[in-house]
Amino acid sequence: MPLFRASGKYAGVKAGPGRRRLRNKEWMGSCRKTDEDGSVFSLTRLCLLSLADNMKEVWVKDYADNYLDHYSFRFIMGPFNVLPGELVEELTLLLCSRKQMSRAALHLLLVPQLRGLSLEKCPGLVNSSLFTHIVARCQGLWSLDLSGAQQLPSKVLSETLGCLPALRSLSLVGTPCDRCVIRTIAHSCRFLRHLDISRCHFLSPAALLSLGGGASFSPSGCPSLSPLPLYSLLALDIDFGEREGDPVAAAAYLLLSLPFLERVAMDGLAQACCLIQEKQFAQTEEFTDREGVPKLLDLWRERKSMDSLRNKSEGAAAAAGEEDEYEEERTLWEGYGSENEEEASRDEGPSCSQAEEKGRGRVLSGDERLILRLKDVKGLSCDSLDSLSHACPNLCSISVNVDDGEDTRGRSQGSVLAAGLQECSGQLQSLTVHYPGPLVDLLTALQVAGSSLVSLTLEGVKTSPHTPLLEVIKACPRLRDLHISAEPPTTPQEEEDQENQREERDLPQLPHLCSLTLNFSYEHSQMKPVMSWMSLKKVLKCLLAGSPLLEKISLVSLPCPLNCVLQDVLSVLDLDQHIFAESTDSPPMPLAQVQRIDMPRTDVEVITVKSIMQRSKRLKNVDVSYCWQISNLEMVDCRMSSKVQVVWL
Template identity: 70%
Template sequence: MPLFRALGEHGSGAKAHPGQKRTSTVKFKRRSRKTDEDGSVLSLERLCMLSLADNMKEVWVKDYSEKYLDEYCFRHIMGPFNLLSGELVEELTQLLCRRKQLSRAALHLLLVPQLRGLSLAKCPGLVNSALCPHIAARCQGLWSLDLSGAQQLPSKVLAETLCSLPYLRSLSLAGTPCDRSVIRTIAQRCRLLRHLDVSHCHFLSPAALLLLGSGASISSSECSSGALLALDIGFGEHEEDPVAAAAYLLLSLPCLERVALERLAQACCLIQNREFDQMDQFTEREGVPRLAVLFQERRQMLGMESCRKTREGAAANEEDEDEERILWEGCGSERKADSSGDEGPSLSQNQAEEHRRARAESQSDDKHFMLHLKHIECLSCDSLDSLSRLCPNICSISVNTDDYDEARGRSQGSLLTAGLKTWSGQLRSLCIRYPGPLVELLPALQVAGWSLFSLTLEGLKTSPHSPLLEVIKSCPKLRDLSISAEPPTTPQEEENEEDQLDDQNLPWLPDLSSLTLKFSYEHSQMRPSMSWWSLRQVLKCLLTGSPLLEKLSLVSLPCPLDSVLQYALHRGGFLPRRFPYYSDLPLMPLRRLQHIELPRTDVRTGTVERIMLHSKRLKYIDVSYCWEISQQGWWGLKFNKQTRLNKKTACNRHASKLICIFA
């Protein structure tokens, strides 16, 4: 078993081989940067992590690879990483993943018993049949495991690995060969599981998920929250299998809060209309309880919870009345005499009345039956009405209208508006795929937009008169805004805009941290058609009125962008007076940018240079296929500013593609 000790300790070095010169010190890579991206001094912990990452390959990994990797199989490796906490090992692992430096040998060294979270989604090629036994033997205390995309991992090996991880709370197997045997193992062995993602597992049928309802811990009523994601999985034997499976899981997993299932909307309609008899053949074939039986059990559970809350409320009221009686007795006798005639009903009478009311509600018709779902994905506009009655606590929703046509487009927009009214004021995240005009979505956004933190619009059709400014006005609290749309088909004449816009009339998004505007394009088309000149006003509004912006992605814009960026770089001051909570927040556009993507735009080399000097936290720039930037000018910028910027650069040498990544 290899024993690694801290370098520099007495006796830590191995004996030198004959003819080999013995060295007492090891030279490490020097880091030229001693401060963080914003100029603040790096903490000692962060410096240690960076030093470990820099020297991982040439020190620790090199020694282990040369001496032990392919010759021995260790249950545990006693080395320097055993002395680190699990959080630091997890941070180091993620740092190596982001740098594309995580190798098989490095992963062997980082699989320590104190590790609580392991995510290999960014390097799925490392996950194979040889690695899983190491995970099962060394990391039996894992709480979170993400093996998404590990397509070369056999289901048998995956099931054997999960048998040794009983403390898992979160498990992601998206895109893996997960099948029924893996789900059975999860249901039997992972009793503490709260989050499960098996999306894109094509070997998994909807009926196989029924095992979760009978054995998995996410079916426990004591669970505070649960998540089940199973989109794009295999097909069932019959067409109604996905609907029946979704309804069974909704009734048998009472703690579910986040759900992404095929045919979820139809399952909610089935529960809302109590059409359980239609699925008796499915439940008999799979050997599980009938949906009607599950529904009655769920009603009884809700009744018991209601009675428990009633008893707790009655006990609290009794304590309050005792305290009030003590205070009452301490008052003067005259006040006692005046109040002796109207004391009202006794506590026992009130308590009995509350118990009778609770029993009547639990035994009455199930008008108030509801699910505790809060996050739902993949719905249609037609299902929002029944869903609003069954799930009144929704705060995040994803709506898909791929079957859009012009004849019923406006009706779908009105259905969406009516459905979102139920959750108005409580929605925090909204994602809509709507291949129609943006103007048809405006009423729905005006209903639900003022409470949104995240808004995603996909597949939109735009025109020079699309109400983007009205959308921004309707969603003043946005932190993430993402719009993917088709460019206008009719061109717009160039407008003469004033250099200074009226700050009092323009909408602002002071909390916005991520902005994406992506327009579709043909790969054979080098430059997008400049057909939406008024879009420049929207961009000026978003870039100058969002001082907290960290991620910016503007792809194939149908309007000039370089002048807008120059305008934003010149802006300063403070937010308008109508933002009292941000009155002291300085207006410094683009100062906090860390990630910027500007493919297929007219941005120039000088503007990119100014952004690099202006944004001290910048880590990534993508100016792919920008026709105003030549490769010669880009490499000249790198050569002239490398010392001044004090940042490493790695650029793609293709003539038509230029990407800059700062280490």
């Protein structure tokens, strides 16, 4: 069936000498293109880019004109069904990221060898008819992402997932997922290890219990199902109308019934850990009786017995020098999609065995607390952070919500957070804090946990001209990612004080920093932000000049001049390049690795933008939206003189 053929006006026509020279010139030009990491495109990548550029006018046009709404194919014979599944997946992601994916193109790319399908960037294409093709052609899918597909009926979603038993990773963020869908997942997707059902507002916390088994979820007369081998469960912001106490009880049930959980995001998680450690299961009996699941005390005893047997078998296997059967099974379950998480958890900080030995030390000393395997937790409150740290000695990533004010003992929330992080000191690698108060309140907590942090995110914090941002940088010397979303100062700083005029050679540096975000909120009625934090210039120069590995920079609505800071950094770069021009071991230069830089609502000028483009050879994207110092004429000239994609409004 001739689904894919050349257009008639080009078929059988030989290219003349001029045409061949043009093609050779285009090919040589494309070979000089670089990938996201700055390296030259591979031949495979170039071929995929060519496919993406020609799909619409060749294969998609032929299929859409002749077959799309006339026939329904179980399989389509064409160039894509002979490609390896990894290349088809990469081509799919490429089309989605370029906003070139269409219904016809998606039909052509649904091939049997496909193992991963992500439609997060084109949720409008996800409908009931599409699932007919997915079920018919892609029953071997390992990973499926349907985030944002709000128009998808729950019944169709259940029927589809029931036909995809090989799934290891599933994302249903923001979909109409309900209890029936979760029940289908528990019965049919028996190899599932990663599940993200955040923002599914038709789900109640009790609806998740089927993931951990339970008699009431099995068919009538059949034994209950065993728990899913979930490694990651993300379920934040579900069901606005849950009963009081249900989130904590449901989280405790899942923590006890899913023994391999390492990454969890659920409401009531910290309180559930506290409940498990203190064995206060009496308050959950009404919940378990209502939902028809085993009592939490029975689950606790069973889990404790399993952990005891596992510890003995691990010790015996270590003594014999053999691989433990439990670890083999766990490796099998976590083989797909967990490599990055495991690598990150091993990167810095103590090893798992060290942290578990730390936890076992408490148990062996007479404390009968259950040790959980959690490493990455989200949706916490700082009042239960201490209990969580004792229950989960392997923690390396935390996202915590901190309220403004004091606790019941009169302590500030910053002090409570610092006390809670004390137990994780030296091993915590990633910290996210949502706090509507002054950033200075968090300084003590960052000094406690900052020595081992490689990623820090602060959201909603308030600033002033005296906010100790340099002290924050000093407290976290190993950061690779720093993201701060803040309220700008409300009081202006007219001129820098004497301390800000001192020598800058002692400023802290972040030599490993790869991603930097400083995002200040603004009123839409204001075109220009108020320049109220002049000493922030020193912090910016410190970060830009002292972080030579920076790849992504986002500086939004800064309450201080940015253009002069960038000019200073570029002048340092010019001086260093002149000094080390003939040296073979020259140090990394500031801004040399930058691939993307966003500077909306700042005073940056077009001459500075051009200078950055000339010096940063890997730069691909620049955003200077609403920069009042740049005119339309200047931006047209800037775009014509460079291949960098520039956004300006």
